[in-house]
Amino acid sequence: MLETKIFSHPELTRRLADAVAKSAETFIKREGRMPAVMEVCGSHTMAFAKSGIKTRLRDYVRLIAGPGCPVCVTDQKAIDAMIRLSEKNNVILCSFGDMMRVPGSGSSLLQAKTNGSDIRVIYSPSDSIQIAEDHPDKEVIFLGIGFETTIPALVAAVREAEKKGLTNFSIWMTTKLVAPVLRALLQSGEVELDGFLLPGHVSIVTGKQSYRFLNDDYQIPGVITGFEPVQLLSGLLKLLNQLHEGRTGIINDYTYVVNEAGNFTAQHYMETYLTRADEEWRGIGEIRGSGLVLREKYARFDAKKKFNVLPAVPKKTKCRCGDIIRGVITPEECVLFNKACTPSKPVGPCMVSSEGTCAAHYHFMRED
Amino acid sequence: MCVGVPAKVIKIEGEKALVDVMGAKMTVGILFVPEIALNNYVLIHAGQAMVIIDEEYANASIKEWRELLDARDKDFFTS
Ligand code: SF4
Numbered sequence: 001m002l003e004t005k006i007f008s009h010p011e012l013t014r015r016l017a018d019a020v021a022k023s024a025e026t027f028i029k030r031e032g033r034m035p036a037v038m039e040v041c042g043s044h045t046m047a048f049a050k051s052g053i054k055t056r057l058r059d060y061v062r063l064i065a066g067p068g069c070p071v072c073v074t075d076q077k078a079i080d081a082m083i084r085l086s087e088k089n090n091v092i093l094c095s096f097g098d099m100m101r102v103p104g105s106g107s108s109l110l111q112a113k114t115n116g117s118d119i120r121v122i123y124s125p126s127d128s129i130q131i132a133e134d135h136p137d138k139e140v141i142f143l144g145i146g147f148e149t150t151i152p153a154l155v156a157a158v159r160e161a162e163k164k165g166l167t168n169f170s171i172w173m174t175t176k177l178v179a180p181v182l183r184a185l186l187q188s189g190e191v192e193l194d195g196f197l198l199p200g201h202v203s204i205v206t207g208k209q210s211y212r213f214l215n216d217d218y219q220i221p222g223v224i225t226g227f228e229p230v231q232l233l234s235g236l237l238k239l240l241n242q243l244h245e246g247r248t249g250i251i252n253d254y255t256y257v258v259n260e261a262g263n264f265t266a267q268h269y270m271e272t273y274l275t276r277a278d279e280e281w282r283g284i285g286e287i288r289g290s291g292l293v294l295r296e297k298y299a300r301f302d303a304k305k306k307f308n309v310l311p312a313v314p315k316k317t318k319c320r321c322g323d324i325i326r327g328v329i330t331p332e333e334c335v336l337f338n339k340a341c342t343p344s345k346p347v348g349p350c351m352v353s354s355e356g357t358c359a360a361h362y363h364f365m366r367e368d
Numbered sequence: 369m370c371v372g373v374p375a376k377v378i379k380i381e382g383e384k385a386l387v388d389v390m391g392a393k394m395t396v397g398i399l400f401v402p403e404i405a406l407n408n409y410v411l412i413h414a415g416q417a418m419v420i421i422d423e424e425y426a427n428a429s430i431k432e433w434r435e436l437l438d439a440r441d442k443d444f445f446t447s
């Protein structure tokens with residue numbers, strides 16, 4: 001029997017947090033500042049806030065939320081395009097639930113649904129295949145967002161559509177890859193970083209070896225870790241130990257699901273169906289080779305090729321999600337935070353998403 | 369959307385499996401874990417099993433942390 005309760009054990013969590021604080025104090029004495037650690041993954045950001053670890057370590061470790069919330073980094077143009085497509089009367093649009101309330105330049109998918117568009121929230125991309133089979137007279141389009149963890153599920157749906165000979169199913173691919181965005185962040189030099197907590201579930205697919213460049217090209221350490229309090233703290237402690245010892249390697253602290261080379265089968269299917277493309281990141285801009293799109297052979301499943309949609313002009317707002325995603329500011333530094341922008345009336349995706357940094361701060365770290 | 373849930377494999381049928389997630393049964397894709405077997409624990413993401421959990425490793429980390437807890441007087445963490 002797999003026993004996982006220990007991962008959130010209160011006493012162990014407390015002891016590990018004390019140990020991290022103590023280790024960080026040594027760093028602070030030596031460097032005259034707190035160690036700056038970026039947690040790349042949005043689920044890590046939420047787990048740090050929800051567990052109270054971020055507040056506990058506030059004076060010891062500068063935890064910086066990274067660009068790994070897939071909803072937050074989805075370009076506004078993709079949402080606008082989806083809304084336009086959904087207005088066609090023969091279209092059923094399918095999306096992960098988190099995308100529904102993200103503001104486009106004019107409205108959101110949820111507003112479009114309220115206005116009569118047929119938009120369905122699904123849990124698995126394969127569910128949209130069933131919908132396409134059930135509605136042969138409709139075009140079923142799936143909004144394909146996500147990082148390496150989710151991309152294989154998108155490929156599985158395309159493969160199913162191919163096997164079933166469906167002609168009314170397509171995906172609007174707007175996927176993101178972790179390594180290119182980390183490179184872009186490090187190259188920009190905007191944020192001073194001592195190390196990374198690397199995304200546990202992305203690493204299932206990509207493997208530990210996918211982060212070798214952090215050591216080889218940037219001499220910065222990283223630890224792959226899980227999502228429970230004990231795992232987050234264990235990862236932090238191992239990262240701090242590396243900093244004390246002046247080491248810059250990658251440690252896998254999530255060994256029971258992550259291995260050296262990743263999931264070969266998932267990588268094989270991704271390689272078969274997809275190819276690298278330049279991708280727009282909300283608030284960051286275009287990053288070369290930072291996404292995957294369908295190969296020409298599968299163009300019939302590519303919604304961008306199948307439907308001609310003109311991009312809308314992005315709406316200018318005071319939302320600073322872009323700066324949040326790049327780790328340049330904290331939510332409290334945005335003038336709209338907890339004023340014009342709250343989870344019930346979000347201005348930007350970082351407040352909408354269940355993995356968004358602004359939502360994490362609003363729910364678990366607000367001081368009012 | 370990245371939080372994977374551990375699920376136990378109950379039945380395998382072609383490229384799909386019936387799994388138990390904390391008492392709830394659901395059907396998931398197993399395309400990416402061809403070596404899957406009954407009673408394995410897998411992590412599910414967006415309807416696909418993404419990895420078979422290595423129980424030996426999982427229990428080893430649990431054991432390691434248990435030992436740390438039990439040895440309250442010693443400061444293992446900062447040594
Ligand atoms: S608080 Fe709202 S407006 Fe400000 S950056 Fe976050 S999502 Fe954007």
